Amino acid sequence: MVTPQEIAESALAGRGDRIAIVDETSTAHLRWAGNAVIGNGVVHSRTLTVIESVPGAGIGVVSREGALDRDAVRSAVAEARATASRAAPAPDAHPLPTAAERHWSRPPTGTSSAALAGVVGQLAEVFDRARARGESASGYAEHEVRTTYLASSSGLRLCHAQPGGVLDLTVHRADHTASGWAGADLADPAEADLLAGYTGIAARLDAPRHHVDLSPGRYEVILAPSCVADLMIHLHGAADLQEALAGGTVFSGPDGGTRLGERLAEAHLTLASDPAAPGLDCLPFTVVRAPGPGASCFDNGTPLRRTEWISDGTLANLVGTRHAARSTGLPCTPRIGNLVLSGRATDRTLDDLVAGTDHGLLVTSLWYLREVDPARLLLTGVTRDGVHVVKGGEVVGTAHDFRFDESPVELLARVVEIGRPEPTLPREWGDREYRTAMPALRVEDFTLSSAGTGV
Amino acid sequence: MPVHPFVATNSRSPGSCSSFDGVSGSSRTATATARLLAEAALEGARRLGARHASFRLDRVRTGRLVLFDGSVHTAHDSTVTGLSVQVWHDGAWGFAASGEVTARSARDTAGRAVDQARFCSALGREEEPVPEPVHDGTWSSGFRIDPFSVPEAERADLPAAWSARLLAAPGVAHVHAKVVAVREDKFYADLAGTSTAQRRVRVHPQVVVAGGSTALRTVGPPTGRGWEYLLGEGWDWDAELAALPGLLRAKQHARPVVPGTYDLVIDPSQLWLTIHESVGHATELDRVLGHEASYAGTSFVRPGDVGGLRYGTPLMTVTADRTTPHGLATVAYDDQGVAAQSWDLVRDGVLVGSQFDRRTARVAGAARSVGCAFAESALRPAITRMPNVSLAPAPGGPTTEELISAVDDGIYLVGSDSWSIDARRGNFQFTAQQAHRIRRGELAGQLGGVAYQSETRAFWGALSAIGGAGTYQVFGADLCGKGQPVQTAAVSHGCPTAVFQGVRVRNTAGSW
Structure with a gap:
């Protein structure tokens, strides 16, 4: 079989300013519901993305997943070139990063169902325990390895193998009076601990089940790390420098410009990304398969380094391409x-935050977050699988899930306590591109806009 | 050698099926190759003891064109090709897929699918899928001009011309335009002897105009048509673009809505999404059974509710189908080889049906699947996905103007914007592109910050009037996500203008 490196080199053959990205993807998954497996699979595929840049014209992007023979490569290159030659000049045009090599000769890394053998073993026990307690367990385990080969006519030859995955578990009581959720990143299946997830959920379900009806209003809430991750992903998604400069985003300045340098939170919160973050390692160079907000194809191969987006509560950086950097003078x-959110060094856990709360709501996970006002980054969304009423430092009851309105930017100013960051799975955006470590947060005046009707 | 089999039928009317005899010679060769791959896979699965096995070979091509102020910002053409095998082996299911399209890969993939079934067999067994008559046919959706046959420059020229026209209008500072075109070729075969080949085409042009701090998007929907749609066949783009600058200016001067309860007159361009979220997804049997409990969510509907649950007022009749001409979920056969059908979900306000496939049909008490299996490509397993789900108009019912004239104090909503619904498909919130105040039966200017919140059965229980066939229009979604691994599907929703009494309206700008 042709190697991914040969595919990339073949795509670069001939004249032209060109980038070839080959993604070799191998995935194994397992899905269960109602204490039984309902789906599984193994998938192997290969994708070639050709980005052609024609000086004085624009760029063309063509990708082909599967059935990649030499004819397919040739036609992808020809189509990308034809598109580029007709396109308007790209405003972000920039010479490609200069020659660099990294692990180029490495073969692709794969995975198989064997990677999930440990999960399967634990799952049998989870099913048994759930049945015995009158519960229904549902969830998903996926392990994926994507080996990316990035080559360019400017001499880039870069390779990175990125493992990733999802392990999530939801448990419902059979009478639908309560439910709980736990999730984790499954980049390393050897660390999968489904039983620990189940035990944690069971403990929450065993907490006092006195039901409390909530009314619309403002509440103090303790957001579990998964909730914070989903909110910070929205914040970071809105943090594009050029869009902020164009006006109308939450990071646009009131009289033009941006809010860079503005204090967003009194609390000493730092939101940062670091490709070498322990346990959260990710691509150490930029890979842009299609242009978009904050993403320029001309930045492919740019080395990445730790970047603080919010430093000690102050907006420090917005996502910017090399083109944006050139036009603004910013880095x-x-x-x-x-994404990692952290406060001052602390060992305080979610349970510690609960213990320090007089009156509040503990929220397990968030769902269906949608933007309703980009100028504030106001989101509407719902809580999911676990709202617990806290009084005097203890969980004393449960409440139905509820709809809320919050801006993750404005919320930062109402943070009153910060836990220690821990690796977490964002409930809604866990299948996307971010690995996260987030703290639990205690937040004042969280807006409950309408009460829900069940779990 | 890798092969690239695909279907290349001529356009036929939607729902029509024919034998392979009507297909061109080159396509016959391609389909013959697909049959050979299927034979390799299915024979391999049979030898390994699979009682049921299906083979899929898909090629899905997507073209995305994004323009900013008339200049092409992104031109991205992607194609996903792959084959997959699904087996039912000793009471367990197994799925495997590969991007390598060769006979050897087909055999290996079948072997991996059987391995998967064995791997999971200790964790429970599932009943045999319900039977389906054997089919042998090809089908093509109702498009006239394959968008990928249009020269690329021409494909960019049209939205560029639209953009230039809009930029010349007062109040328009920027124009974003996007055109997405998809051509999906699917081949399916199973051990029972079914063999089908289908081609579907869809397009979705969108234009957003912006001025000041306000933006407004066209409401023209995605549709199962070809490039002719952009030329005005099926939607009057000329009229919509002509109206856009004036509507944007009016939106720029919108008064903030006063929170409260209002009678809502909801245009089909807005109501379709509420139908999608609160009826379409809520009546998917896999959600009802809890299969999506950990991801896309469940439903307030319980397995025994069909036939007894009051969903809304007697004005509410909702149909499901995979046969509507130009529907985004319209096919001749689903991804389990089941022929397309149509049926009722809600009749006179009572839940009477649900959506299921061959794996879940028995739970619904059905001897045959209604044909709701779909996978976004061969690299994903087929799961229960929504057919076209539509609200029926009132025979001889009123016009939109007549519905508005009967409202004393309300809001007329046009075009979908943001949406959010809870994991049981109960509590929801929707916003619109345009919200027009209604005072004493007349439109009285646009309102800003309008979001309506309700709970599914309360909302449909507030349905007080429904428009006639003249108000009926078909809209839809082309990026509906569900399942793990997550996959997208496209689906259409037809509906008339409808009136809902006493719905809670919030102001997203602050007060609730």
Whole structure:
């Protein structure tokens, strides 16, 4: 079989300013519901993305997943070239990063169902325990390895193998009076601990089940790390420098410009990305398969380094391409595949935050977050699988899930306590490109806009 | 050698099927190759003891064109090709897929699918899928001009011309235009003897105009048509673009809505999304059974509710189908080889049906699947996905103007914007592109910050009037996500203008 490196070299053959990205993807997954497996699979595929840049014209992007023979490569290159030659000049045109080599000769890394053998073993026990307690367990395990080969006519020959994955578990009581959720990144299946996830959920379900009806209003909430991750992903997604400069985003300045340098939170919160973050490692160079907000194809191969987006509560950087950097005089700060939010050094856990709360709501996970006002980054969304009422430092009851309105930017100013960051799975955006480590947060005046009707 | 089999039928009317005899010679060769791959895979699965096995070979091509102020910002053409095998082996299911399209890969993939079934067999067994008559046919959706046959420059020229026209209008500072075109070729074969080949085409042009701090998007929907759609066949783009600058200026001067309860007159361009979220997804049997409990969510509907649950007022009749001409979920056969059908979900306000496939049909008490299996490509397993789900108009019912004239104090909503619904498909919130105040039966200017919040059965229980066939229009979604691994599907929703009494309206700008 033709190697991914040969595919990339073949795509670069001939004249032209060109980038070839080959993604070799191998995935194994397992899905269960109602204490039984309902799906599984193994998938192997290969994708070639050709980005052609024609000086004085624009760029053309063609990608082909599967059935990649030499004819397919040739036609992809020809189509990309034809598109580029007709395109308007790209405003972000920039010479490609100069020659560099990294692990180029490495073969692709794969995975198989064997990677999930440990999960399967634990799952049988979870099913048994759930049945015995009158519960229904549902969830998903996926392990994926994507080996990316990035080559360019400017001499880039870069390779990176990125493992990733999802392990999530939801448990419902059979009478639908309560539910709980736990999730984790499954980049390393050997660390999968489904039983620990189940035990944690069971403990929450065993907490006092006195039901409390909530009314619309403002509440103090303790957001579990997964909730914080989903909110910070929205914040980071809105943090594009050029869009902020164009006006109308939450990071646009009131009289033009941006809010860079503005204090967003009194608390000493730092939001950062670092490709070398322990346990959250991600692509150490930029890979842009298609242009978009904050993403320029001309930045492919740019080395990535730790970047603070919020430093000690102050907006420090917005996502910026090399083009944005050139036109603003600001540093080039591309998007990076992880996000870490932290406060001052602390060992306080979610349970510690609960213990320190007089009156509040503990929220397990968030769902269906949608933007309703980009100028504030106001989101509407719902809580999911676990709202617990806290009084005097203890969980004393449960409440139905509820709809809320919050801006993750404005919320930072109402943070009153910060836990220690821990690796977490964002419930809604866990299947996307970010690996996250987030603290639990205690937040004042969280807006509950309408009460829900069940779990 | 890798092969690239695909279907290349001529356009036929939607729903029509024919034998391979009507297909061109080159396509016959391609389909013959697909049959050979299927034979290799299915024979391999049979030898390994699979009682049921299906083979899929898909090629899905997507063209995305994005323009900013008339200049092409992104031109991205992608194609996903792959083959997959699904087996039912000793009571367990197994799925495997590969991007390598060769006979050897087909055999290996079948072997991996059987391995998967064995791997999971200790964790429970599932009943045999319900039977389906054997089919042998080809089908093509109702498009006239394959968008990928249009020269690329021409494909960019049209939205560029639209952009230039809009930029010349007062109040328009920027124009974003996007055209997405998809051509999907699917081949399916199974051990029972079914063999089908289908081609579907869809397009979705969108234009957003911006001025000041306000933006407004066209409401023209995605549709199962070809490039002719952009030329005005099926939607009057000329009229919509002509109206856009004036509507944007009016939106720029919109008064903030006063929160409260209002009678809502909801245009089909807005109501379709509420139908999608609160009826379409809520009546998917896999959600009802809890299969999506950990991801896309469940439903307030319980397995025994069909036939008894009051969903809304007697004005509410909702149909499901995979046969509507130009529908985004319209096919001749689903991804389990089941022929397309149509049926009722809600009749006179009562839940009477659900959506299921061959794996879940028995739970619904059905001897045959209604044909709701779909996978976005061969690299994903087929799961229960929504057919076209539509609200029926009232025979001889009123016009939109007549519905508005009967409202004393309300809001007329046009075009979908943001949406959010809870994991049981109960509590929801929707916003619109345009919100027009209604005072004493007349439109009285646009309102800003309008979001309506309700709960599914309360909302449909507030349905007080429904428009006639003249108000009926078909809209839809082309990026509906569901399943793990997550995959997208496209689906259409037809509906008339409808009136809902006493719905809670919030102001997203602050007060609730």
